[in-house]
Amino acid sequence: MNRIKIFDTTLRDGEQSPGCSMNLQEKIEVARQLEKLNVDVIEAGFAIASPMDFESVKQIAKTVKEVTVASLCRAVKNDIDSAYDAVKYANNPLIHTFIATSPIHMEYKLKMKPEQVLEQIEQMVGYARSLCPNVEFSAEDAMRSDMDFLAKAIELAIKKGATVVNIPDTVGYRTPQEVMEYITYIKNNVGNINEADISVHCHNDLGMAVSNSLAAIKCGATQVECTVNGIGERAGNASLEEVVMGITTRSDYYNATTNINTKQIYRTSKLISSIIGVAIPPNKAITGANAFAHEAGIHQHGVLANKETYEIMTPSSIGIPEQQMVLGKHSGRHAFEERLNSLGYQLEKEELNVLFNSFKELADKKKIVSDLDIISLLNNKEATQVNTYALEGFTINSGSTITATASVRVINEGNIIEKVAIGDGPIDAAFKAINAIVENKFVLNDYIIHAVTEGEDALGEAVVKLSLNGVQYTGRAISTDIMEASIKAYINGVNKHM
Secondary structure, X not given: OEEOEEEEOXXXXXXXXXXXXXXXXXXXXXXXXXXXXXXXXXXXXXXXHOHHHHHHHHHHHHHOOOOEEEEEEEOOHHHHHHHHHHHOOOOOEEEEEEEEOOHHHHHHHHOOOHHHHHHHHHHHHHHHHHHOOOEEEEEEOHHHOOHHHHHHHHHHHHHOOOOEEEEEEOOOOOOHHHHHHHHHHHHHHOOOHHHOEEEEEEEOOOOOHHHHHHHHHHOOOOXXXXXXXXXXXXXXXXXXXXXXXXXXXXXXXXXXXXXXOHHHHHHHHHHHHHXXXXXXXXXXXXXXXXXXXXXXXXXXXXXXXXXXHOOOOOHHHHOOOOXXXXXXXXXXXXXXXXXXXXXXXXXXXXXXXXXXXXXXXXXXHOOOOOHHHHHHHHHOHHHHHOOOOEEEEEEEEEEOOEEEEEEEEEEEOOEEEEEEEEEOOHHHHHHHHHHHHHOOOOEEEEEEEEEOOOOOOOOEEEEEEEEEOOEEEEEEEEEOOHHHHHHHHHHHHHXXXX
């Protein structure tokens, strides 16, 4: 079977999606989870874009050890220098440089002649290779490029040292059949194509990113660039979990396999959703809440008789826990740690202490703590760790005949601060009280609350998106009390600003 490399660009292309920005701590947490998922490449960012981007690429390169770390850069010397300076700390660094090759991009964006683009490729790919043994060249907007010119550009890039050549569908324009035609043309018309991996990077503007990626694999691509949950510019990228499970489930058709640990897919998807505050649609393939649900009577009857009648993969194959944790408030630390290990988590001592305390608090409120509860606590543990302001208590007065009033008390550097505010409802009043405490007028751009587990005592997760001076912050928290979750989520967002 052909082994397909999975190039994850969640931390670069995915994070560029509006409302999906992450801070440094969150990016490192995601990178560690991607390492557990066993992706081949983590594109950690666009180092030249900002000092923050440079630092995040550098810290990720220093943190993960079992995966290639890449930085994107234009085919410009300063960009390449910045990318290398950031990724050089990795055990296996990669410089990912690009320039557009389509007529519309060359004329209107680059304002360069085709001959000038080829000259730039020759100089800059060669320069990148002089710094780093692993170089990927991307022909931006390749699938709206003239095929003959594209072939020349790719052959030149490989000649100058590119070890991977990427054929992106930058604007999500092509159909699967057309993608196959492009890849086949490249294979047949680039003389040195066997010296490099062929990669594809498909966008989802017409809803065909996954189909196009799989079509490329069918005709010879050896790497797919994708993101967790399909996040990314505009309509997003090819969804990692859909591409991987497409290959895994239909390996007979694609004659291909990946190195992905599929049992880490569910927790990776949930982690990304929790960090960026974007819920996974219930009908989302692979990781949506309804992906393994059966409501139609004929379906239920078939599944009860034999699961393979309507299930082509199992929940456990992507890491969805099926057992209930039978521990409660009297359970000890050792039993808790054993359950974590059985779920596939190994935490440092300090992280384990924080999580165990959260578990005990939750167990005081619930009779049974499920595996999904534990995963939710794990995904929200950062809310416990960031505590410039920590909630001490709150009182809410609200009703159909009175004005909503909220009193919120927080601890800041050992001092208790309390403010009271009125609002259009209890949430509005509570958030205004927090603004009064921190003496800033944060603007609430989005507020979501949903149950993350089942039953009357289910955990509620609150996600808020705040902005101040044009910068957006995502706050999140969980609790069996949705008011407490909402207030803690708002404070979490404020702490990120601090």
